[in-house]
Amino acid sequence: MTTTVLVSGRDFRPYEVIVGRGLMAGLGARVAPLAAGRTVVITDEIVAALHGKAALASLEAAGVQGRLLTIPPGEGSKSFAELERVIDRMLAFRLDRKDVVVALGGGVVGDLAGLAAALFMRGIDFVQVPTTLLAQVDSSVGGKTAIDTPRGKNLVGAFHQPRLVLADIDVLGTLPGRQLRSGWAEVLKHGLICDAGFFDWLGGGGAAGAAGDPAALERAVVRSVEIKSAIVGEDEKETGRRALLNLGHTFGHAIEAELGFDETRLTHGEAVALGCALAFRFSAAEGHCPAKDAVRAEAVLAAAGLPTRLKQVGTFRGVRLVQRMAGDKKAEGGRLTLILARAIGDVLVEKAVDPSALTAFLDAEIDA
Template identity: 70%
Template structure:
């Protein structure tokens, strides 16, 4: 069975997210109505080895000789240099504005290939084929594309919605356990922002998804995509409610930046897990939510094998973290904006957060 979640909203063409098993092998059939004679599959070198032949074979069965363009794995590819190299490769393939890009991989490839598609010939169509859990439930849906700079994560980008998303649950079996848990952090985040009953299921019956159980992963991906699709449909450009999807990210991005985006030390999902736990602890500290909610959030992330505190990551300066947070995309005029919570399932945007309160909190959390 394939679940289809529609994504629509003002200002962009509606599309579908297909969620099920064996979708990469059926990609030619599922994309038949939008395939082009010249279709380029962009994948990192690791994903290309694992899944490249499956997708190219699916395209051939649909009568399309797809070309495979590989990029180096890792966050370093989301850079000016990585974007330049990819755009050069698209030009070498002779793509024009009526052709198609397939982004095959995790969030790095989806962000990079999506931004290249937004810029190349002033915009060509692309499809997301996410191969990581994090990408399936988060970065492949909603049209955010970006690269990093030395000043921060995802600072240069564009909104460019995909034509379709194929989320194949089977490919998640090839993920290392740490990467699967990293994606699970984003799954938990969706429950925290909008659906307390979903979070309760994830913490209980559905918790086996964090260990790779496909019978738990599939409904988790479906529900997370439904939540994200609903938010994106309300607010494509993050003028309001879409900022809720960044729960945990202001703290998390600051940690990632201070660590040089080194995923050997801290993956993005691990940073989000710490950030979500910190957001709830700060909310409880400010008497916005019950301490019991913050404790439950922390224990659920820990049970999933995810970090919730700064311990073991090295020393952090509270002032350095604050500076990173002030440069976050949600900040306005240098004033902090945080996603906080009144309860599990009830997140909200808090603007003009007091710097002194956050600095004091960071010191309590272990920053110097």
């Protein structure tokens, strides 16, 4: 059984997100109608070993000439150097404007492949085949593509919507437990943003998804995609409501930057989970949110095996984190912008956050 979620908006061509089990075998049949006859499958070395041959075989069976282009795994591949190498290989393969890129992998692969597709000959189509939970529920949907710079994450990029997203629940069975929990953080984030009932399920019977239960994972992926697609359809370029999807990210990106984007110390999902806990506690401290909701949010995140306290991941200085946050791409005119909470399932964009109050809060968190 599969579930199809339509992502549509006023300013971009609608596309389907197909969620189910055993979808990899039908990759070629779904790509063939979109491609002129050729495709490059961009993936990382780990995913290539697991799924590369099957992807190419499926494409070949459907009459699509596929080439595998691998990148090193990890956030370090979201760089100008790797972007240049990928585009050069696409040119060497003689792709043209009617060909298609397939992004087979997690968020790093999707971000880099999507940006390469956006830039190649001023934009060609691409298909997202996310192989991590984090990518299935978040980065593969919505058209954000980007690379990092030494000054921060995702600061160079473009909006380039995919033609299709295939989210195969079965491939999640190859994920290490830590990576699965990392993706679960983004699932929990969606509940915290706008669906308290979904969050309650995730903290109850649905919690089995964090340990790999396929049925719970499928339901969690479908609902997360529904939430994100509705928001993206309303606000593709993040001029309004889409900013709410960044709950936990401004805190999280600052923490990641301070740790040098070292995923052995802190994965992106773990940073988002910690950021969500901090956002709820800061919201409570500022009087936006009941303290009990901050406690509940932290408890569910912690029960999923995710960090909720700064001391769990490293040693920090409040002023340094605030400086990082001031350079976030959501900041306006140097003013701090945070996604804060009124309650579980109800968040808001708070502009011009007082840096001194935030610094004092973080200093207290560091000592907690």
